[in-house]
Amino acid sequence: MSDAIESILKETRVFEPPSAESVGAPRWLLGSMDEYRAMHRRSLEDPEGFWGEIARELHWFEPFDKVVEFNPPDAQWFLNGKTNICYNCADRQVESGHGDQPAIVWEAEPVGDGGPETRTLTYRDLQTQTARFANALKSLDVKKGDVVTIYMGMVPELAIACLACARIGAVHSVIFGGFSSQAIVDRVIDAKSKVIITCDGGWRRGTIVPLKENVDNACATLGEQGHAVDHVVVLERCENETSRHSRDRDWHEITQAASEDCPCESMDSEDMLFLLYTSGSTGKPKGIKHTTGGYMVHTYLTSKYVFNLVPDSDQIYWCTADVGWVTGHSYIIYGILPNRVPTVMYEGAPNHPGPDRFWDIVERHKVTQFYTAPTAIRAFMKWGEEHPGKHDLTSLQVLGTVGEPINPEAWMWYRKHIGRDKCPIVDTWWQTETGGHMLTPLPGVTPTKPGSCTLPFFGVDAAILDDQGNELPHGSGGLLGIRGPWPGMLRGIYGDRDRFIDTYWSRFSANDPRYPNPTSPSPYYLAGDGAKRDADGYFWIMGRIDDVINVSGHRLGTAEVESALVSHESVVEAAVVGMPHEIKGTGVAAFCTLDPDFNPDGHDAIESLKSTLRAHVGTEIGAIAKPDQIRFTDSLPKTRSGKIMRRLLRSIAAGEADVHQDTTTLEDYSVLAKLRESEEG
Numbered sequence: 007m008s009d010a011i012e013s014i015l016k017e018t019r020v021f022e023p024p025s026a027e028s029v030g031a032p033r034w035l036l037g038s039m040d041e042y043r044a045m046h047r048r049s050l051e052d053p054e055g056f057w058g059e060i061a062r063e064l065h066w067f068e069p070f071d072k073v074v075e076f077n078p079p080d081a082q083w084f085l086n087g088k089t090n091i092c093y094n095c096a097d098r099q100v101e102s103g104h105g106d107q108p109a110i111v112w113e114a115e116p117v118g119d120g121g122p123e124t125r126t127l128t129y130r131d132l133q134t135q136t137a138r139f140a141n142a143l144k145s146l147d148v149k150k151g152d153v154v155t156i157y158m159g160m161v162p163e164l165a166i167a168c169l170a171c172a173r174i175g176a177v178h179s180v181i182f183g184g185f186s187s188q189a190i191v192d193r194v195i196d197a198k199s200k201v202i203i204t205c206d207g208g209w210r211r212g213t214i215v216p217l218k219e220n221v222d223n224a225c226a227t228l229g230e231q232g233h234a235v236d237h238v239v240v241l242e243r244c245e246n247e248t249s250r251h252s253r254d255r256d257w258h259e260i261t262q263a264a265s266e267d268c269p270c271e272s273m274d275s276e277d278m279l280f281l282l283y284t285s286g287s288t289g290k291p292k293g294i295k296h297t298t299g300g301y302m303v304h305t306y307l308t309s310k311y312v313f314n315l316v317p318d319s320d321q322i323y324w325c326t327a328d329v330g331w332v333t334g335h336s337y338i339i340y341g342i343l344p345n346r347v348p349t350v351m352y353e354g355a356p357n358h359p360g361p362d363r364f365w366d367i368v369e370r371h372k373v374t375q376f377y378t379a380p381t382a383i384r385a386f387m388k389w390g391e392e393h394p395g396k397h398d399l400t401s402l403q404v405l406g407t408v409g410e411p412i413n414p415e416a417w418m419w420y421r422k423h424i425g426r427d428k429c430p431i432v433d434t435w436w437q438t439e440t441g442g443h444m445l446t447p448l449p450g451v452t453p454t455k456p457g458s459c460t461l462p463f464f465g466v467d468a469a470i471l472d473d474q475g476n477e478l479p480h481g482s483g484g485l486l487g488i489r490g491p492w493p494g495m496l497r498g499i500y501g502d503r504d505r506f507i508d509t510y511w512s513r514f515s516a517n518d519p520r521y522p523n524p525t526s527p528s529p530y531y532l533a534g535d536g537a538k539r540d541a542d543g544y545f546w547i548m549g550r551i552d553d554v555i556n557v558s559g560h561r562l563g564t565a566e567v568e569s570a571l572v573s574h575e576s577v578v579e580a581a582v583v584g585m586p587h588e589i590k591g592t593g594v595a596a597f598c599t600l601d602p603d604f605n606p607d608g609h610d611a612i613e614s615l616k617s618t619l620r621a622h623v624g625t626e627i628g629a630i631a632k633p634d635q636i637r638f639t640d641s642l643p644k645t646r647s648g649k650i651m652r653r654l655l656r657s658i659a660a661g662e663a664d665v666h667q668d669t670t671t672l673e674d675y676s677v678l679a680k681l682r683e684s685e686e687g
């Protein structure tokens with residue numbers, strides 16, 4: 007990490023915010039850094055006043071009687087308030103006379119002679135379609151509190167499915183369509199889910215992702231394990247023939263039979279809204295639990311200020327994430343719709359049919375806010391600036407990035423080739439667990455530095471801590487911690503209280519390792535990231551400090567990949583680490599010890615086993631987890647106590663000529679030399 011600190015210390019460029027006029031924005035919602043500082047101070051000193059006022063901008067069936075209560079690590083927000091997030095996304099806009107305005111603008115991936123298919127759903131469409139589908143879910147016996155699994159492509163019905171669950175108080179668990187059937191099995195069992203919503207297939211780079219087939223395979227495995235799935239709702243999207251089962255229900259049939267009359271359930275502010283599984287340090291993904299009121303208010307407010315959303319101003323916002331990740335939940339659906347600026351949903355790949363597809367979309371829809379990931383920006387850089395250069399991107403007002411640290415070079419390219427050297431870039435740091443943005447510039451206000459996510463959002467009290475939990479002064483690097491509660495924070499890991507406490511809250515506990523130090527009035531939530539704060543108080547994220555890697559901005563636990571590898575008959579032991587990767591940011595490097603019966607003989611046999619293992623990981627987890635490098639080794643480097651020396655493996659995977667780490671605790675010195683000599687994949 008010290009190298010990373012050194013390199014960012016050299017970044018001295020500062021970009022002052024442009025005027026609203028110069029980027030074509032109607033106005034900046036905040037006037038100055040002084041205004042930001044005053045609001046930030048108030049949000050921390052008077053959370054009741056600050057958040058209470060914001061929350062009242064949204065609709066509540068019954069008012070809350072207290073804004074926040076925090077008994078570390080448990081927070082409650084907007085206590086006893088009753089609301090519904092679907093109501094705030096759709097019905098509220100209809101009630102206030104804006105039912106005919108566009109809410110979701112969807113574009114299909116396939117491009118026919120007449121261009122790609124597009125569909126616009128108004129707030130009224132959203133209201134009636136979610137109501138109908140909500141009634142359809144009720145007809146399948148889905149009740150308040152039940153977990154509904156959603157495994158779909160990026161079609162408007164995915165948003166409708168989420169909102170319909172929220173409408174009736176069912177909890178959704180969306181699984182990214184790139185995950186395998188095994189990933190569905192694990193999550194369905196953990197969530198005790200009985201209903202799965204899917205598509206016959208999904209379009210991706212001109213081919214069909216077999217979503218329904220994956221669900222069928224998952225159901226077969228689930229059946230063997232004694233977990234029956236009652237219903238699989240199938241939306242026809244690709245005219246893809248799939249096998250039919252008695253549990254299958256056709257989306258259109260059950261929806262057409264349903265009435266449009268389905269009032270929104272009055273939900274307690276702390277009722278569960280969704281589960282979203284994410285990777286951690288162990289092999290088992292954790293179901294991050296989010297509730298209703300706090301999440302709604304946090305995503306609403308961050309969307310508004312971070313993207314500078316101004317209704318009735320011809321803005322059109324586009325986030326390129328998939329709804330299978332938290333970014334899609336918070337910043338395609340839940341945070342954007344209550345702000346009454348249309349949200350674009352694009353079905354497919356950035357390079358289909360050509361590498362300028364995104365810029366074509368920006369130009370045709372006159373996108374004003376564009377939010378993407380550093381990995382995508384690095385791919386655009388590689389494809390060449392001529393692709394954005396062919397399109398009129400002058401509609402863009404604000405650019406955003408999320409998911410992993412952005413290297414200053416990519417930041418500068420983004421600003422120059424997409425943002426006309428003018429548009430403010432909001433580098434937003436947050437996590438599945440935080441629900442919404444935590445550290446971020448505010449456009450038109452915050453001077454930006456390439457590679458820094460700058461300053462805390464309202465209500466966020468962030469600090470850099472040393473190993474003992476002491477706050478460090480500006481200029482030092484350490485652990486990123488958040489003091490006190492914020493509205494969108496996770497409310498736990500589904501079904502695993504101990505893991506919730508262990509993972510985020512117990513590092514500095516003095517007495518009982520299970521619980522935060524009871525003498526500490528405001529313990530820190532530990533993000534699992536290393537970061538540095540510079541002399542101006544700006545945050546620079548250095549990356550994960552646990553065994554989690556960020557591959558193309560998607561979080562992956564190295565333990566998950568390891569357990570996928572050893573589940574193959576040829577692998578006895580595996581160690582997985584991250585390695586630098588030009589496009590993905592971090593790639594996956596695997597070191598495997600083979601069963602002697604499988605020792606491949608010769609180059610072709612080695613290569614063939616490597617491809618088999620890659621494919622195997624793809625089947626067990628999903629394509630994003632496939633190792634970029636596989637090395638076979640007689641044994642893995644371990645300390646005397648048997649711990650795999652991952653730092654050493656990271657150096658080897660990075661191709662560093664000299665391994666700098668202290669190897670005095672290495673049990674078998676010869677292993678190191680063998681690993682370095684072993685063939686790369």
Ligand code: PRX
Binds near residue numbers: 332433436459560
């Ligand atoms: O390491 C940080 C990185 O992504 C992690 C969270 O991953 P996930 O829960 O999948 O959510 C991603 C989308 C919010 C963080 O712990 N990360 C996220 N945003 C940034 C980032 N790293 C640096 N800069 C960011 N802007």
